[in-house]
Amino acid sequence: MPLNIPNLLTMLRVVLIPVFIFSFFLETEHRYLISAFIFWFAAGTDMLDGYLARKLNQSTKFGAFLDPVADKVMVGAALVMLSQDYQTPFVTIPAIIMISREIIISALREWMAELGRRGVVAVSIWGKVKTAAQMLAIIALLSRYNETVINIGYGLMYIATALTISSMVSYLWAATRSTDADNG
Numbered sequence: 001m002p003l004n005i006p007n008l009l010t011m012l013r014v015v016l017i018p019v020f021i022f023s024f025f026l027e028t029e030h031r032y033l034i035s036a037f038i039f040w041f042a043a044g045t046d047m048l049d050g051y052l053a054r055k056l057n058q059s060t061k062f063g064a065f066l067d068p069v070a071d072k073v074m075v076g077a078a079l080v081m082l083s084q085d086y087q088t089p090f091v092t093i094p095a096i097i098m099i100s101r102e103i104i105i106s107a108l109r110e111w112m113a114e115l116g117r118r119g120v121v122a123v124s125i126w127g128k129v130k131t132a133a134q135m136l137a138i139i140a141l142l143s144r145y146n147e148t149v150i151n152i153g154y155g156l157m158y159i160a161t162a163l164t165i166s167s168m169v170s171y172l173w174a175a176t177r178s179t180d181a182d183n184g
Helices: 005-024 031-055 060-086 089-114 126-144 147-184
Strands: none
Touching: 005 031, 005 060, 031 060, 031 126, 060 089, 060 147, 089 147, 126 147
């Protein structure tokens, strides 16, 4: 495992996962803002590690493996905690859709890699827009700063959910066309 700045940032994100979870359940009036800040910081390290890996030419197989795992675990934990905390279908249903999409696309990418077609399901611009909306929604909902911020969080959550479904359909369609070409 090469120790470089991008990989260290990814490992920091992994270490922050239990810190984030613990902070969310603290018995303090500031627990929501603390957990939102930790999530925001982790999201920032995700953007920074990818940028540095490309800029410094320090991309590694270890980083390519661990980066999406760290992201998915952090986001999955946040969505589960938000579902439990808000206890409304307006959070729970989008959370289930988002978590399910991540599992489906991860499996799809693994399958396509086995077929030698990893590029068919490479991250698209819509996947990145989905991620940005999702991260901002989670931060807003975690913070519970005020009613306006919470409502913005709901709006971003629905935008992220629509982009989640759209990008999943797009990836599945591309994979289907790619494998159907073999059978045609």
